[in-house]
Structures are given as structure tokens and as C-alpha cells.
Amino acid sequence: MTVAPSTPMERLPEKPVSRSREIWQTLIANRLAVAGLVVLALLVLMAVLAEVIAPFGINDIDIPNRLTGPSMSHWFGTDDLGRDVLSRVIIASRVSLQVGFIAVGFALAFGVPIGLVAGYYRGKTDSILMRLMDILFSFPAILLAIAILAVLGPGIRNAMVAIGLVYTPIFARITRGSVIVVSEEVYIRAARSLGARDGRIIFRHILPNVLAPIIVQTTLSLAFAILSEAALSFLGLGVQPPNPAWGRMLAEGRNFFQQAPWMGIFPGVAILVTVMSFNFVGDGLRDALDPKQKSVIESRGQSV
Amino acid sequence: MSEPLLEVSDLQVYFPVYGKGLVPRHINDVKAVDGVTFQVGRGETLGLVGESGCGKTTTGLAVLRLIEPTGGSVVFDGVDLSTLDKRDLRLLRKRMALIFQDPYASLDPRMSIGAIVGEPLEIHRLTQTRADRDDRVGELLELVGLSPDYRNRYPHEFSGGQRQRVGIARALATEPDFIVCDEPIAALDVSIQAGIMNLLEDLQDELGLTYIFIAHDLSAVQHFSDRIAVMYLGRVVEVADRVALYETPQHPYTAALLSAVPVPNPAVQRTRQRIILEGDVPSPLNPPSGCSFHQRCPKAFEPCPHVDPALRTTKRDHDVACHLHDPALSGAAGA
Amino acid sequence: GDDDAETTTTAAAAGTTTVTTAGDDGDTATTAAPATTAAAAEPMVLVAAQGSEPDTLDPHLTSAYASFQVLENVYDTLVQPGDDLSMEPALAESWTISADNLTWTFVLRQGVKFHNGREFVADDVVFSFERIIAEGLNGWRFGSVESVTAVDDYTVDVTLTVPSPNLLVSVAGFKGMAIVAKETVEDGTIATNPVGTGPFRFVSQSPDGGIVLEANSDFWRAGEGLPILDGIRFVQIPDAGTKLTALRTGEVDWIDAVPPQDVDGLSSEAGITVGRVPGGDYHYFALNQNRPPFNDVRVRRAIATAINRTEIAEAAQFGAATANQTAIPASNGSWHLDYAPYQSADIAGAQALLDDAGVADLSIDFLVTSDFPETVTQAQVIAAQLAPLGITVNIVDVDFGTWLDMEGNGEFDAFMLSWIGNIDPDDFYYAQHHTGEWANFQGYSNPDVDALLDAARVETDSAARKALYDQAAAMIVDDASYIYLYNPDNINAWSDAVGGYATRGDNAIRFVGTFLQP
Amino acid sequence: MSQFLTKRILQMLVALLGVSIVVFALIHLVPGDPVRVALGTRFDQDLYDMLRERSGLDRPFIEQYFAWLGNALTGDLGLSFRNSQPVTSLVLERLPATITLAFAALFVAIVVALPAGIISAVRSGKPLDYAVSAASQVGISMPDFWAGVMYILLFALTLRWLPSSGYVSFLESPIEWLRHLVLPAITIGLISGSVITRFVRSAVLEALNQDYVRTARAKGLSEWRIIRRHVLPNAWIPIVTVVGLQLGFLMGGLVVVEVIFAWPGLGRLALTAVKDRDFTLLQGAVLYIAFMFLTINLIVDLIYVRLDPRVRVS
């Protein structure tokens, strides 16, 4: 094998970079997105190791020490049954993160394709799909939840499905709105001229160009899903007491708003931190998917 | 003309015009293409020229069924495109390509150049491995005068001419039989123009490609085409061999057009006489009665405002739609 | 109310007497009647906040406490529980019992008028009772009634199949047995426009204005200057915190319940009075005796022994409750049984019982409902208390509609709820613990208890009757048919401007003697 | 035009029919029934059977549905199981409060979200953007009951500026109407506003990157005018979509806020109907919500056509 001599001037030919790699690289060049990823990773780690980390058990009732404020022994204070709020927040992360991610994942997995298809094909397909979504959206979420409980049986997994189902029409509508506009772009016609299948046009061309509002809705839904888990828990659909979930803790804390604000504040902060870090990642992802924004980010790394 | 690869007859494309009001109502049509008939032979290049807005792009799109024609038929290689279902049409697209007039708008802003050019290969599974595809993309970029190093860059990072060449590379990727080139060289410097035309010619020679070549640069059109069709307000008004059209233009519009071709010589260009077209430019929204050119035609005479001239063959391979060349009326013209 | 100033003054003057004669048992200080001022021209309307919404205003068809809060002031019953919960005359001035104890004859008050102006007569009693029997939710209370007949306009006979010493409580224990005007039933307006004989007349109901009542100037106690208020407006504030705030800001004068955790704070707040009396309700849980191992009395006793009732009451009610091992609270003077066989939180004793029964690794599906949130809290405390025994409590928290279904179908190892508003021991025990009775969801069956309950039902001698119930109650407690927890206090709160109101042991909301001082 | 509307109205009717079928099916699927709930713990089999028979609940499922549907088609939505009131009037009674709150909240939301979202996009990556983003995320993460209780404690209890709860009809007293409206409207408005802010930011950011913005700059237009006249019009579609969704939510009633502020809205009615398994009442409430939502979506679809000339009605 011979090594071809190369003049110093000659640049090595650029390797084609795969799209996902490129997005990832741009994403991790964004400080906030990295911070978000790190926090999310820590949260997930916390959820996995919850039992090990939590200083107390989730149902270590201690009535005499109920409603005591944050202290050395109970950093986040105690709740109305004298349980350690910190421990409950830590253990609750498991359910809440799951609910958030899985429910939103469900809604994404169904809502976005429905919106894409409806917005791309318009006409009858659009009418049928969107009216179905309208029907779904019209239901009081609680009724839907109770019905799912009845059909699938109670439990956290079904709670996720229920929440996911509630969010599906929202994703569908949001997606469809943007798809309708993007479908009219010339590059869509160009893709069609190449003989691209509808599926390809929808997922390769339209989807990346409508991702911004979907990302926003995803981060929002995450917060709402975690919160609405509380409502479902009350209907027996979610996690059952004494197992904690952030939304449920917040809801219970409301009754002690004046006596023990920490009962609600800490789970609330946990939700906020999750949502914020998710948001940072979402914003970073959006930028990474937008080549113009990407250029701006890359140019920061260059001394021009 | 050799055996036709493409036969377009009486093609019509109307764009609906909607009124104001809460719920838009269809009130009128823009007759962008209104009864266009022509053939393109295998291995032939048909130049398509005409005034801006006369329907060239729309014709090109309708021929490829990228917009649904309102009427008429397009037969490609013996197949009436309107009879094809979605899937067959899609498969046929491997053999037909379009170079878009607006290069930037036709490039997906979120795809890198490499992905854009590689897309047709992927769609029609023309390359087996990723590496193959990357190689081929590099080849294609090089072919149009772009460095393969640019493959990871995005459309907004390119100059107008570079974007146009990306579009050309994409169109060439599947090695189609037939390409509609809608102003493929408008944004290129002359050297690259020459390079692209040479490339297209080479491909034609090697692979027997067929082109519809839409351009405003009549020198380039004449250089590149075998036959040239002149369009005016949604119709073909003259079709002729490249030389015949230049040397003996029959339609007054063609003559006017030719007289306006700029010459790259300041001395000549600044002293040249152009045929100035007077009168209002007609609109496809409400085309004039009779011959659509009559209001601006220096030679208009009695029948022109009333009778719509049909495209008829006057000489061998030379068709024109003008009363001046209607044998039945030629006497009147003289009068 | 459109009463003029003069009426108000007279009414107010009479207020003092009423309050004193009503025999206030001293829980609430009797406030002096309001002084007559120029402001008296302003109608004296009490704004009362309810925590939930009345479903229907038809007394025979509602089971909502919120409806009864309103109807208590609109309707009358033949007799009514007095402040000590013994029955005192109301629409019936007197009553006599036949020698065979099978016919009760009620002599009705004369000159009483319905709010629509028609006079109240015996036919109204017959009509109302027949309606209750035929379609009312409380028809079961008339289980022993054979017929109701009007002897004349002012005399009604109630004929029984068996002697029923608790008949008075059954026919008049609360406003579910109210005497209604026949015509309102026939024209269907009863559900929205109740017409009764009570101290206040229904005026209107709307989503924004709430329920408006005005003083009934023809009230049969008008002679005593009752009612004093010109009117009452019931507003519905479902959130307990908001309701409390509304009381604090003066937007409302009275609230129907106070979240237990707020009671202490509120009591010491200036301008607000908290009325708190031991209540007649009881909280309990029951184990499903149709399922092993809960059919084993040792297992049930083990659980009853292991729990700490005081802690449960403290946790759920913040001390506003009294732990109790039987059903009937001490405040129900006549029927209470002081019986507490279980050691509190006796883990060792409980373990011994379980070992004896050969039960280990017990797991309990515990049915509770967030519609009654204290059940959820209590279940968690119980779960913690049973944990040392190695018992796993799986709390099943569902909505009440589902809860009822699951309870009815026996889909539980344990369920928890409370019974409210009982006065007579029969109401405390019979339906719940008699074999095969409709409320016996836990599947308890003890022939001895059945015999005692049957006998007590028809025993007309009070002392003998008490003895029978005491025996039955002890057996029920020993068998842990129900595991009784505590009796919560009844709590209301009102602004200091409100006078002549007292929280009652039966939780009836009576504003008949209430007044407002400027 | 009329053809499009006719088509959409037909679709709406079909959708409403679908809604009613699903409500019917669901309510029969879930455990518990209205009679059982009405009887509560005082369960009595005879009474139960009698009441079921009287309300027709003992008949086969399909038969019940068609009986209901037959009446519904004549405009009679039946009587509530629970209190025998006509469902139509129960729902109508709640409408003014629901609609008032929905629009007031939406108003607050838009007034907050548009400027906040725009500023955040224009100053993207700058401190102001972070501040707005953080605020909107707090708004999203803070549940309505928490926010509502805080406002009540602050504005009603401590400052005594506003009443803590209740609803007063506009006709009765416009001033009281407004005073009672402020807190609930702000509670939901700020949450909705946080949601809309995120969308405004994202849509504006997207449009700001386009070439026509450069053209507008080349004309010498001020940045604010460019935002208003060139960027926003291109950003409207996603914004209008969420606003439509938000309005749909709001029109359906907001259980928690209605509870906290003792607001006589539809959310509580629907919740009660679910809890009571009051099928007829629930049908009425859900049909109303569905109708509102379908109408809003029809309007949104029509607005799309206005907003982007390339979009056609389908």
C-alpha cells in the first residue's frame, strides 16, 4: 500500500456527516442544552437510585413531627403525616418522570403523525382525522380517565395512556397547522418531482420544517402531564398512595398552603427544574435543526 | 424530428382566483396555460421561450404532473400520464426530472446539500451502500462545478449560482431520460453556463437525453436547442427549427423578441434597433379576444381582434399561429 | 325579605327569648340580641357558605348534605331532634302510642301554613309519607309501617307491623322525612321551588346568586318572634380554603365546615367564632369476611389491635375527633356503650393473633375514595401502623361512583368510610351487621347478633332495649365486623356578628333563631 | 362558500353524533351508575331496581341510546338523572359564567403572551429572553390551584382589593362582575399566557430567519414594524392554532379554577355529572363542549386561509 503524497495545501476531502450526528454535535455545542441534558440525566439517575438516596421511607409516618419546616433532619420539611418531603420528592421523581415522558411520548407518537397526514393530504383524510381528534378533545379528561380505568384497569401505565390520549389531539392540531403551510413550499414540490413517496415527503421534508412548534408543545405537555397525574391519581388511575408523585404532592400540599408551604413548593420546584431543563434541551434541539441558527452557533466557535 | 418521447396536446392549466369574504369564493381563473400542443422527440431539445408570465413554468410543471392540468393530455413514452396511479407515476419520475426556476425555494432549508443531491438516489435505490451514495453525490457535485467538500453545508450558505447548480445536480442524479430545465443557467456566470450546457449536451450525446429547455437567454437557447417553441400568454405561437426561427421568424412576437436580444458588445448593443412593443401587456386573467397579441402587434389587421389564429404548419417543421401566415388571409394582410 | 323595620325590631327583640328557651347547652355563648339601630332598615340577611352544591331541593330525593342545609330551614317534620337530640314537637303537637305499640297517633298543629299560603293538614302527612315509602330514598326507614291514615284534618295514624320504638327518629330524624305540599309534587316544581312550612321561604336559586331564602312571616313560631333574620343566602364555595378566606374577609357570615387543620388557628382569630361539638358520625373500616383470611376473627382482631385510633384521629382530624372502639359516640348520651377491648397499637398482641391464625405475609387491598379524602389519609396511617406486622396495605383509591360499585360487588379486602347522622341504635347496627342486610358488605354473620338486633328493634322498653344493643355492640366490636376508629366533631364557623346560632350534634343547620348584629 | 360551510356543518353533526355515542359507551363502561350514586351508601335493592326502571336504565344499552337520540334530535336533551332538571337549562345556566371566564382569561393570556413572546424572540439568547422564558416556565409548572390560592390570599385576604370568590352577572352589576372576574381570569390567563408565549417566541424566531425579513430591513423599516407587519403575519398560524386550542380548553370549563373561585362554570357541572354518572347531564355538557370546540376549529381553519394565502380551504 502506498501513501499518496499530499501537498500541505491540499485539504482532506470532507467526510459526509450523518444528520443525526450533526444535530447531536450542534446540540452539545450549546451550553444551555448541555446543562439541560445533564440535569435531566441527574433526574433520571435520581429516579433510578431513589430508594438508595432517599433518607427516609415514603410512608414513615410521624404524626408528632407533622408539618415541620425545613430543618437539618428534614431538608424539605415534613408533610401532614410527618413524612419527609425530601424523600417523597426523590421517590416521586420515578413516577413523575415516567408519566411525563411516556405520556408525552404517546401523544407525540400518535398526535404528530395524525397531524402530518391530515395537514399533508387535506381533503377527506383531514376532515375525518381532525373530526376524530375533535371528538377526543371534547371529552372531559376525567371521564376518559375513568373509562380507561374501567377498560384497562387501574395503574400507572394506564394513567400514562390516559394522559397521552388527552394530549394526542393537541399535538395533532398543532402539527397540522404548520404542515398546512409547509406543504405549499416549493421544495415539497421538488421532492415530489423526484418521485419521493408521501411518507418520505412527510417525514423527511415536512416534519423537520414543522418541528419547532412540536418541540414547544412537547416541553409544555411534559409539565402538564406531570401535573395532571395528580388529578388522575385521585381517580384511582395513577399511582396509589402512599406512593408519591409530584403532581399529587402538590395537590395535597394545597390544603396546607398556609401551614406548610414547603409541602407544595418542593415538588413544584422539582417539576419546574424538569420542565426547564427539558426546555433548554428542546430549544437547543430546535436550533440544532435549523441550519441558519446552527451557522450562528458554529461561528461562535470561530475567531472571525 | 425523431419519434416523439413526449406529446403534449391541448394542455390547459387554470389557477382559480378566490374573492374576499369570510369564506373564500372562486370567482375567476388565471388561464396560465391555455391549449398548448407540442411534441418533443427522443434525444431532442425543445427550447421554450416567451414573455415572462406567459406560462412556461406552468407548462413545465403540468407536463411533469407536478400540478394537475385542467385539461389536455400529456403522453410520455407512449403512456398517458393522467392514466397513471400515484405509484406508477412515482416510479416514472426516475425517468423525468425538473430543474426548478427558483433554486433557493426548491431546496429544503433543513437538508444539507449532500442530502439534497443524494435524495433521488435514495428514493430510487440507485446506490447500494451509503459509501456508494456518498461517492455518487460527490461526483454529481463535481460535475456541476461544486466542490464535494460543500456537501455538509446548507442551502442558505450558498450563492445564487451555487444553489442553482445544486438543483441541476439533483436533477441529474437519477440519470433521467427527460429533463425539464426551467431557466437552469440564469444565475450562472457565462463560463459555468457554458460548462453546464456542455455537460447537458454530453449527457444527451451519451445517453440520448431529451430536454425541454426554458430560458430567456436566446443565445443560449439557440445554442442548446434543436427546435424552439415561442409562447405568448398561455399559448404556443410559433415552433420551429433553431436556425429557421432565428433566421426567418414568422410571428411578429418572435421577431420582436429576437430584436431585443442583448449583444455582448457595447458598441453594437448601444446602437441596435429594437422592435418596441406598444400597447398594454395582456393579462391571463382576462385574455383579449381574438389573437392575444393583437393589441401590441405592429402588423395587426382586421381579423386579429376577433379571430383566434390556430397553430398551423407553414413550412416544413415550422408552425405558427398568426393570421399573417394564413394563406386564406394573406391577401388581406397585404392590403 | 321585604319586612319593614318594625317587624325586624319585634323579631329581634324576641330573639333573646328564643335562644334561651331553645336550651342552648352552653357550648356557644348566647349573644345578646342586636340593638335597634337606624341601620335596621337594611334587611338582615345572613350569607352562609356551603362547601358543596345541593343536587336537588326535593327533600325526599336528595342525599346531599348541602341540600339538607338549606331544606332544614324550609321544611318541617312531624317532630324534630331537639338540642339534646331527643324528639320534640314540631308539626305534630303531641303523639300517643296504642297499647299494642302498633299504632301511633299524631295530633297535628293547627293553623300552620305552607309557604304558598295553603293550610297544612293531615292529608299532607299521608301524602308525604306515602311518597317517601313509594319512591323516596329513605323509604327503608318506614320498613315497619303498614299504613298511614288521616283520621281527620289534624290527626294522623301510623300503623305498624311490629312495635317500633325508634319510630319517631325514623319519621322525623332529619329533613329527608319532611312534610311537603302535594301540589308541588304534582306540578313537578318541588325540585326547584320547595314549598314547606319552615321558618324560611324559598325565593330563588341561580348559579351566581346562590340560594335565597326569606323569612316566613307566617311561621308557626312567629309568635315567638321567629325567625329573626329577614333572609338567608346560601352560596356555594367548594374550596375549603377559599371558603375560609371568604369568612375572614367578611364576604360570608357563616361557613359549614372548617378544614380540621385550620380549626386551632381559626379559633384564636379575632372576629370569628368556631362552633365545635362532638358529632354523631363515626369512621370505621371493615374487612371482607367473604374472603380468607379475613373470615378468621383472629386476623380481624389482630388488625383491630395493631392500629392506633388516637393517632389516626389525630392524623386525619387534627384532634377534632374522639377515638372510639364502638359506633355510638359518648355524646349520644342514651345509647353510648363504653367498651374498649382493644389495646392500642399492640403489635405483639396482634402478632400473636396472626401467628395463632397461621397467617403471614398478609396483603390487604384497601378500598378508599378521594371523594372523602380523609379515608385516603387514614388508610396511609393504617398502612404504616400495620407495617410492623409484615402486612402490606395496597391502597385502592377510586372515585366514589366506582367505590360504591366495588363495595357492592365485594371487590375489596377492606374498605373504609364513615356513617353520618345516625341517632337511633337501630340505624347504627341493623343494616350494617345483621346477616344479609343491605349495608352488610363485609359479610358479617353472627346469629347471636342477629337475634339481639331483631329483638331490640321491637323492644319498647328503653332500658331493655339499651341492654340488648349493648350486648350486640360488644359482640360486633369483639368480632371486628367493623373496626371503629373515631367520632369526628361537628364544626362550623361564623363571624362574630352572627348571634343565636349553635353547632348541633346532628349537624343540622338551623338558622331559625339566628340574627346578625351590625 | 355555502358548499364549504354546509360540508363543515354536516361534519360537525356527524362529529357530535360520534361524541354522543362515545360518551354513552364510556359512561356505561365505567363502574357505577347514576342510581347507585344517588342512593349512596344507603343501598336498597328494591329502590334501586325501581329507580332504574323509572329512568329506563334497565333497558338494553342500544335502546337507551336511541331513545335519548330520538329526543335529542327534537332538541330535547332530557332531564338530569340526579335532579330531574332539563339538561339544556342546566347547561345554559352555566354558560354565561363559563364564556365570560374563557374570554377574559384568553384576553389576559394574549395581552401577556404576545409582547412577552415577541420580546423573547427578538432578544433571543439575551437576558430578557431568559427572564421571559423562566417566567413562562414557572407559569407552566405552577398548577392553577396553587396560583389561584396565592392570588386569593394576596389580593382578597391581605390587600382586600378584590373578592375572593363567586360570580356576579354582568347585568346585575358590571363593576362587581369585573371585580369577581379579575382573579380567576388572571389565574388561568397567566397559565394560558405562558403556553402561548412559548409558541409566539418559537414562531417569531422561525419567521425572523427568513429572507423576506432581510428585504423588509432593506426598505429601512423599523425593527418593530418588521415584527408587526412581516414577521407576525408569518407566525400567526401556529399561534392561532394554540390560541384556538386554549380557547377550546377554556370553553370546556376549568374544574380546578371553578372550584377555587366558586365559579359556577361548566367544568364543575361536567365533573359532577361524571361523578354522579349522570349520563344525560354529561351528554349535554360534552355536546356543548364539543360544539364549541368544533366551531372554534372551523373558525381557526377559516382564519388559516386568511392568514396564509397559499392555504386553501379543503
Add this chain to the structure above:
Amino acid sequence: MSDPILSVRDLRVRFGTKRGVAEVVNGISYDLHAGETLSIVGESGSGKSVSVLALMRLLAEPPAAIAGSVLLHGRDLLKASHRDMRSVRGKDLAMIFQDPMTSLNPVRTVGYQLSESMSLHLGLTADSARRRAIELLDMVGIPSPDVRIDEYPHQLSGGMRQRVMIAMGLSCDPDVLIADEPTTALDVTTQAQITDLVAELQQRIGMAVIWITHDLGVVAGIADRVIVMYGGRFMEEAGVNDLYAAPNHPYTDGLLGSLPMPGADRPEKLVTIPGLPPDPVAMPPGCPFAPRCVHSDASRCHIEVPVFEPDRARHLVACHYPLQVTA
């Protein structure tokens, strides 16, 4: 000669990219006088568009970085405040963009986009702005201007959009019009109409024009002076007659040689300049054209950047070995 209206000095534009810094415009200088037409021709991708966008400060910074100076009426635009820049743009300095589809707002009517700068800079009322917009559309040869004015960009053909852009550029009678390939999508008659229109305006109001194009025929018709650009640098600058008669730079020569001649019989092949243009991320150290130049020599061309010789005032060429020496 009078003072120039616009004078560009040592303008440089770089883009930070992942691959490195792209040196897209590498120090260009020129003057523009009232009434004058300056044509910039050159290699596709040589930096023509970027250089004019830079002087209008319309490049996003980052990723672009701009250096040098741009004096308009003696004031440096690169140092001007945003507010000053706004008052200059559209009024003193108007621009016609190369890509008419994406440069027009898809959701605003043609009329709206046209009237906007007129009401801003000329203070016209809505009505008169509309009237003038219709007039302008008519002037650029769009049929039924009264109907088209209410249409949206996507309803127009490519050439019509381009003419809308032109009308927009002309609407406020700017001192300097920068036209970036304004007639590429126009047929020759319409193109002639446009060039006539611009020439007429130049006559009337002394507007100076920078006309970027690839159409050497157009250049021959309109330009006073021509600049040939390659690889971010100016290769040659001369009066239009001089340039066509005697191209000095090998690149200019190559360009002119690539033209297809109208009417002529089809030659076997068009002549092209072999090779690829330089990569702006890795600019060759010497003359950017050297790698493709038949006359280049390794000792000078590949090492030393040729510059304009200042003494050859009327015909400047940046080449170590110019083709001919003009008198």
C-alpha cells in the same frame, strides 16, 4: 469629477463555519458616482452578493464578520447606528435581491410590500402609495397591475416576482440602487424595458446603479464601468468599452470566450474555464485564479497576491501577467 456618492474601501467579509473561516470577500474597494452604472460580473460564488449585502449591513452578524469602510455621502455605514442605517436603507440605498421568491413575504400582497417603503420614506398616504404602486408595476411591465397588486407572490411567475422586487427598489427614487441579478428571470423584451426604465431614472434623478449580472449582453448595454470579481477579489476594473475590446485579465478573457454567439451556427462545444473556483475556507495564498490560469507561474502567481496598479487609473487589473497593456 465630483465626489463619489458611495465609496467602498477594503471591504472584507468572513463567515465562521464549522470547517473554518470562509474568506468570502477579501478587501475590495471602489467608488460610485451619481448617475453612474457600475456592473459587477464574475464567477458564481465569488462574493458579489455578499459584498453588497455587507455594505447594506444586511448580513446576519454572526455568522458574518464585516470589516473595512463603506462611505455613503461621506458617512461610514459600517459604523452607523441602526437607526441611521434604517433611514438610509430604501431611501438612499435601495436593493433588489437575487432570489425573488424567498425575498418576498409570502403572506403579504404585492401592493402592500410595494407601498410600504413609499409611505415610510416619501410619506405617501395609503391611497397615493397604492396608486404609485400600480404605476410602478405598470412601468416594470406587469399586465393588469390593478389586479396583480392584490395578489400574493406565489401567484406570480418568476419574472413577475423579480419585477416586483425591481419596482420595490425603484419606488423611493434612491440615490444608489443595488441590483443583484435583477433580470435573470426576464425575457429579453421585458429586460430591455427594465434597463430602459432604469436608464431613464438615472437620467432624471441621477441615480447611481450597481448592477450585478452574468449577462454580458446586458452589461454591454448599460454599464459605464465594469468590475470583474473572482474569489472575493476584484480582478479587473475598466470602462465598458475597454473591457470588451481588450480584456486584460485572463479570467475576463475566459469569460468573454465562453459566450454563445446569437445566430451563429452551433459550435461543437462552448469554451469554458477549466477547473474549480477556490474554496473560501482555504483560499490559495497567491492569486485566487492562479490554479486555473494558463498563464500562471509557480513563482509569483501562487505566492503573491496581485493588486491593482494604481497608476493605470482607467483600466485596472490585478494580475502579474496581464494580457495586454492598454494605452
